[in-house]
Amino acid sequence: MVRTFFPTCVTMRTNVTTKTIRQAKGVRQIACLTAYDALTARLADMGGVDLILVGDSVGNTVLGFESSVHVTLEMMEHHTAAAARARPAALLVADVPFCVAHEDVPSVLRSCARLIRAGARAVKVEGGVKLAPVVGALVEAGIPVCGHVGLQPQQVHRLGGYRKFGDAEAESVLADARAMEAAGAFAIVGEMLGKGLAARLRDALSVPLIGIGSGVDCDGQVLVIHDLLGLTETPPPFAKPRVDLAASAVGAIAGWVADVRALPNSAPTSSPATPKAEISTHIPL
Numbered sequence: 001m002v003r004t005f006f007p008t009c010v011t012m013r014t015n016v017t018t019k020t021i022r023q024a025k026g027v028r029q030i031a032c033l034t035a036y037d038a039l040t041a042r043l044a045d046m047g048g049v050d051l052i053l054v055g056d057s058v059g060n061t062v063l064g065f066e067s068s069v070h071v072t073l074e075m076m077e078h079h080t081a082a083a084a085r086a087r088p089a090a091l092l093v094a095d096v097p098f099c100v101a102h103e104d105v106p107s108v109l110r111s112c113a114r115l116i117r118a119g120a121r122a123v124k125v126e127g128g129v130k131l132a133p134v135v136g137a138l139v140e141a142g143i144p145v146c147g148h149v150g151l152q153p154q155q156v157h158r159l160g161g162y163r164k165f166g167d168a169e170a171e172s173v174l175a176d177a178r179a180m181e182a183a184g185a186f187a188i189v190g191e192m193l194g195k196g197l198a199a200r201l202r203d204a205l206s207v208p209l210i211g212i213g214s215g216v217d218c219d220g221q222v223l224v225i226h227d228l229l230g231l232t233e234t235p236p237p238f239a240k241p242r243v244d245l246a247a248s249a250v251g252a253i254a255g256w257v258a259d260v261r262a263l264p265n266s267a268p269t270s271s272p273a274t275p276k277a278e279i280s281t282h283i284p285l
Contacts, residue, residue, distance in 0.1 A: 030220025084119020128176020139184030147180030
């Protein structure tokens with residue numbers, strides 16, 4: 001059975017670039033969602049987002065892992081290629097997974113080149129001052145980089161869990177963001193920043209600060225698409241679902257199961273042999 005993906009009912013729009021994202025600072029808010037495959041990337045793009053992040057959050061959102069540290073480069077390459085097949089106008093950014101950015105520079109360049117060849121138009125690197133030289137090398141090689149400061153989920157074991165970053169960490173977070181910017185990052189994701197810190201960071205940077213769990217004092221917002229659509233069993237407190245797709249899906253499935261089981265059970269005790277003509281022309285779904 002041939003299934004069409006989506007009807008062509010969306011107005012074509014100009015491709016978003018890293019330059020577009022940089023120029024949005026101070027002009028308008030930037031909307032970003034995660035996507036891990038062609039379906040979610042297409043939905044996000046149809047909704048008009050500026051940036052689609054193929055996040056390593058695929059690990060704990062879709063693949064059943066406890067955290068993102070289990071996600072490998074090969075997994076990120078696979079999901080990036082799937083999202084890229086949607087051909088989104090939004091800027092497609094792929095996460096550099098756990099520990100990869102901490103390897104030697106030639107290895108990091110090779111790994112990130114794989115993500116770009118898979119279809120990403122930029123990569124995201126968690127880190128700060130220590131990884132600024134790596135970011136600089138990537139940018140020099142022609143690979144755009146989005147930084148990520150504040151809570152860095154790949155450091156969850158060192159941190160002992162997920163938590164807010166506030167005044168106590170303000171100077172180190174500011175130093176990390178400035179180092180990423182100086183190295184050539186076109187934007188910075190700030191995760192779980194306290195209200196005062198988010199505003200300080202936004203005002204200190206010439207590139208956009210895209211927040212997640214960091215309040216409204218940012219240049220944009222990013223959410224996990226499954227949280228937004230009500231597909232996550234326990235979404236974080238800052239993610240407010242706009243629809244409960246999980247409940248709708250379960251209801252639809254349960255209704256279909258009930259309809260199937262209500263069909264008359266009239267099959268004979270032994271089935272006659274299928275004629276050869278039917279066998280030769282049968283096309284599986």
